[in-house]
Structure formats: structure tokens, C-alpha cells
Amino acid sequence: MKIGLIGLPSVGKTTLFNLLTGSNIEVSEFSQGKVEAHLGMARIPDERLMFLEELYKAKKTTYATIEVIDVPGLVKGSSSGKGVGNQFLDNIRKSDTLVHVIRAFENDAVIHADGSIDPMRDIETINMELLFADLGVIENRIEKITTTKKQTKEQLEELEVLKKCRDGLEEGVLLHNIDFDDEEKEILKTFSFLSEQPMILVVNIDEDQLISKDYPGKEDLEKYSKETNTPVIEICVKTEQEISQLDQEDRELFMEDLEIEETGIDKLCKTAYDYLGLMSFLTAGVQEVRAWTIKKGTIAKHAAGKIHTDIEKGFIRAEVTRYKDLVEYGTSQKCKEKGLVTLEGKEYIVVDGDIIDFRFNV
Template structure:
């Protein structure tokens, strides 16, 4: 199961964002008293296409795509060098597939900022540097062990050269996600679980007064940062959206309209995190079940078959495929799609597209 680790400075609102994502209301409490064990929750990925298919087929069972979010303890200065809860925290970060980095933009005298002022760019840089220090520590430990050997094997020599290149890049205060690797190098560094290689989504945690960009401190700097670094960016009204969790959908919509908030940040955050991991969804439909299945972008019809069941991959013959868009364009009718030639048969090497509706033909 793919998971996103929620990181950020203490009191940045990470647990609030976690509660918004998981619709937990105030159920999950913020970290305190040296707690390091993360809060975890499986979350359905919002998808209007899936909702429409459920409405059309009226199945006995519905199974949306899901992903795991993990709320990690606040990352303070020095954590990357083992200070405070650093070692415990960073061990959990290493298990994440992507990072959701919550940056505080709101000012609240009742919740003092650990750096004594609100500065989103500075806060992002603090956490980023701690992650860089963590990866540098991993590299230094491995290079030290290699250096203690009298003679290195050829593959160890190659590893040493690669790690020294990674070390030099990190020393320039640049994350490893910005360093290009060959396929062979990718395999070599994978085992180190470098945290700065993980894709990152920056979440600006706002209050209800910050609906206008001019009210977000350092907005232009953050916008420039994510553009230059190739990061994702989402704005979320953490406390407000958590407080709205118990309201009916129509009440939530009216409340947000009164505040001038066009769209909830929750769905956009989950969808962006899903895309950040390079994931797509394909659908299987019927009266028994409508299900959204998760694949990596670029996976084949054979991989889709194996995702459903190993027997389907073993006995794969053909995949019957129609895109969701074509399905809708032809009256939401599979017979009409067949007549129009958009319901087609594909072989095992077909690259599955996001939103494909698939039925696997197989023989075991």
C-alpha cells in the first residue's frame, strides 16, 4: 500500500490537515509529550468518475481507490542529526512513498510559532535542511564502512563514486530528487530510502481570513519556490475545514460560499498526492461491484490483469477497454460504445490510461 507521510514543523497544523484528509473531525489529537508513533489512516481517493459509475451501475459493493496517510511528529531543528525525536521521526519518513509538507501560514497568538514568527519560506527551508542532513548522515555512514575496507569490489567502487556524487549534491543544499540517475543507479540508491528523493507536495495551511493571495505571507516566494523546484502546491483551510467535518455537504458548501472559498482543499490535496505518486485509476464495473484499481502510470494491460488477480495475468488473452470519456460521450452505454468502435480489444502490452474501463478476458 502506497503511503504519504505528513511532515512539517511543530504547530504547523499537520494533525489538523490529517484530520481534514481523513474526515476525523477533532478525533485525532496533536502530538504531545514525546509521542513519536504516527497516526495512520486509509483514505478513499475522491473521483467524480467513480461516483458516476456507482450511480449508473448501482452495484452491491463499491470499492474506491485508497491510499494511506501517515501523520508524523513535528520535525524540529537538529532532527536530521539525531536531536530530540529526530531518529525516531526520520525512520518513519523513510517508509513513506511521498511527502506532504505542511507549512504554516496562519497567525494565532494562542498557538505560538516555534520560530516566533510566521515565515513560510523559512519554515520550508528548515524542514528541507533536516531531511538533507538525514540523507547526508546515511551517506557518511556508508562511505565510512566502505573506507574501512582494504579493497573494494568493482560494484563497491561504483557505489562509492555514486554516493560521493549524491553527497556533493546534498552539500549544495539540493535534494536528491533534483539529481538525475541512470536506471542502474536508480537500483543502487533505492535501498538507502533517501528521504530527499521522495516526491513532495507543499500544503499551505491557512485560516479563513486568507482567501486572498495578498493575505498569505510570502506567497510570491512560495509560488516561485515550488515552480523552480518542481513541487506540487495546495492551499488548505485546515482549522475551518476540520470544524466543518460534521456539517452536511450542503451546509459546508454554503459556509464556504459565505467566506468566499471556492473549493475545499481536501479533495484537491488527496488527488494531487495520488498524482504525485505517479498513480492512475482504472475501473471494473458491474452489478456486483464497481471498483477503482490503482496502477503506476505507464503500466500495461497485463499489469492491470495481475492487479485484479494473478490468475487473470497468468491466463491473459485480451483486455476489453473503453475510456471513461468515450463511455460518457456515447450515452453511458457499453453496447453503443461497441457499435461506435470505441469499445476495443487490446493486447498485453497496451498502456493503460487513467480512467479506462477494463474487462479482462482470460483462460486458465
């Protein structure tokens, strides 16, 4: 899974990238003219792995991960060449979802690209740049097809879909919010349009706003979220940066003082995972406990293939223990004695948190 961080300059994207990936990129790199996209891996928080690690005294713990890419800030006109952000739009075309970082924090030392705090205006600016970038690709492709002397059946079908996209974009509607049937979606896959990607909004707030639970434009943003079915996560990036540098005990005390039950970074990772219809099944033993990422609705045989293709090819049965049962009874043996460990066939639909031992024959 891959997420692309986008937003205006100086909104906290690179600091968020550092928090997600454990990197230490200078936050001023982009503003100093360094225009290399940042790549890193973020792990999906999973308390179930912590329990299994302790239970099995595992030598290794492997979390599910998300690939993260951070590109320079976009500005009004980026899609037509203004600024440096447009150079990196192709870097995020293959993302599974875009995370738009929006500034709400007050800080006179950090100049806002448009002069003032206005989340809805910033959303419109970024959406329009994605829209215009896609529109340029569509118009070029339409021109190429229409100037072809003899058009194939496939080209004519593609042309109809592209015209539908163009009409929607010209009305200011992102492709993600346009209904396409399965055949149209197959055609669109070849383009990797930016505005077709799912979007998560991250509002970067300051500590006062964290405490007051309010910031400029919050009401309008919540309305927009409901109307477009777009998740919104509020993160005080500065505070979370401080939290990340504390040991576990001090971290818990600090979060308790600020009435933070879960860090925004953890919320973002979990939201991205869920928003994309992903989940994890688990494998556990002395050597390693591990979370494996699969799509919701995946059958056991295909889940086995995530570990190794040989296991999928030689699949016999899946020995499944429910996580909640293991927590309740403490050991796999006791779960077996209670009849709670089941043998499932290849068509079994894996449930989030299933602890699976695959039986196979090579």
C-alpha cells in the first residue's frame, strides 16, 4: 500500500512524513530548493502483535507497513508549471490514496502560502491542481484518438469514458466523486488519474487548538467531510513530534495530561488501512509474529499466497484461531481443548485478526 502526502508549502508535510516513517529529513529542504521526493515506510500500529510477541516470546515482530511518499508543496498554478511541486505529480500517481495535509495552526514565524489560515480555500486550491493535471492528460489523449484516421472499437470506448471524465472535471467534480461502472474503471486504470484517488484530509493543528478542540474553518470542513465522504483527522504534528521522542512511561503521562487517547499518527495509519478496504491476518510462533496485509474478503488460499506462492499452490487447510479466543484462554492449546481452533478450506473468508497456521504440500 502506498500513500502520497500532498499540500501547500509549509503545512507540516515533511514533519508528518518523519513521524510516520521514523525519518529525520530536514523540514526546510523543499523551501531551500532541494526538490527530491522523500520515500519511507510507516508501520501499522497493532496491539495484537504486542500480545502475541509476549505470549510466544518471539524473536522477531513484523508489522504491516505503508509506503509513504512526500513531495514538494503544490501552489496555485502548479499543474501548469508554477513552482516545483508539479514536477512530482507523477510520483504520486501510483499511490493508493492521497493524504492532503492542511494547515490550521497559528504561527507568525511560518508564512502561509496564501497569507491566511483557511482550510476550505486550501482544499479547493489543491483539488483544482489535481483536477487541472488530469484534465491536461485527458485532453491530450482525446486529441490523439480523434485525430487517428481509423479508430478501433477499444479507442471509441475509451473516448466515451474520457469525455465523461472531462465533462465532470470541467464542472469541478473530482473523478473520485463520479460514478463509473466496472468496464469504465478498467479503462481508467491505465491512466492513474490523480483526482480519482481516495483522499484523506489531515488538519495540522497547534496545541491550543488541540486543547480547545477548535480551529478556523472546522465547521465548514466537517460539512465538506460528510458531503464528500472524506475522512478528516486532526493532528498536532508539533506535539506528536515531542511525544515521539519520549520513553513509553513519559509518553503515556504526557498524552494523559493532554487527554490524548490515541496519537494522530496511529489514527492516520489505521484510517488509511481501513479506508482502502485492507485488514491483517496474523502468524505467530517463537521465531516471528507477523501481520500480513490483505484485502477484506480475501479467501484463505489467496491469503496463503501472501506468505509464499508455494503455500498457496499446495494449500490443504488453514488452522484458524480467533485472536479474542486466544486472549481469553491464554494459549493455543487451551483454545484447541475448547474446540475454538478450526480447520478451514480454501474458500474460507479470512477475518481481520485471524491467527492462521497454513497446512500445505509442496
